[in-house]
Amino acid sequence: MSKRTLQPTGDFPKAGFWKRMAAIFYDFMLCVALMMVVTLIYQQGILRMIYGSEVLQQLADSQMLDIDPVLSTLLLFSVFAFFAKFWTHNGQTLGMQVWGIRVQNADGSAIDLWQALLRFFIAIFAWLPAGLGFLWMLFDKQKRTWSDIYSESQVIQLPKNTHKK
Numbered sequence: 818m819s820k821r822t823l824q825p826t827g828d829f830p831k832a833g834f835w836k837r838m839a840a841i842f843y844d845f846m847l848c849v850a851l852m853m854v855v856t857l858i859y860q861q862g863i864l865r866m867i868y869g870s871e872v873l874q875q876l877a878d879s880q881m882l883d884i885d886p887v888l889s890t891l892l893l894f895s896v897f898a899f900f901a902k903f904w905t906h907n908g909q910t911l912g913m914q915v916w917g918i919r920v921q922n923a924d925g926s927a928i929d930l931w932q933a934l935l936r937f938f939i940a941i942f943a944w945l946p947a948g949l950g951f952l953w954m955l956f957d958k959q960k961r962t963w964s965d966i967y968s969e970s971q972v973i974q975l976p977k978n979t980h981k982k
Contacts, residue, residue: 820926823908823919829973831960832918837951837972843912848896855895859888901933917975928970935968 860882865873876882903910908919908927920936922928928936943950943963950963957966965971 820922820924820929822924822926823921825975826925827976829975832916832972832974833960834954836916836918836974837954837962840910840912840916840918841951843915844900844910847911848899851895851899852892855891856888859891897934897937900937901930904928904933904936905930913972917977918972919975920970920972922970928968932968932970936964936970939964939967 860873864876864882868876882888900910903913904920905927908921913919920928922932939950940962943953954960954962954965959971961971
């Protein structure tokens, strides 16, 4: 299967730390909203249909809904689907579009689903040691985070005239 080349093409500089952090914050806010919607649909839609309003209220009052592995799994899959769709389609999440940065392979092609999965899970672990996996780019000569290194991808800065629509 041939790789899809992202547009625009060219030799672009690596994205800077602050633009990447701004895009991460923007996407974080979108993911919070996504998780709220998924939780609402799951708890007020699916669980209400299964258990009924009265039993669901009893479960909530007894804190039985506080740790729900099914909901946790749905949230994890939903957030991954958000990132995977954007990264593999045009290389940019909504936050990345705003800040004019893009994730891609070294040859300018879109990353594949496996690379998106690696980026996603490595990013989670990169935040655990006080964000060291992201701060790593400040010391790496190629401005790579742990996610970039392990997924063999790069985050580049697009020219200003190409990312504003």
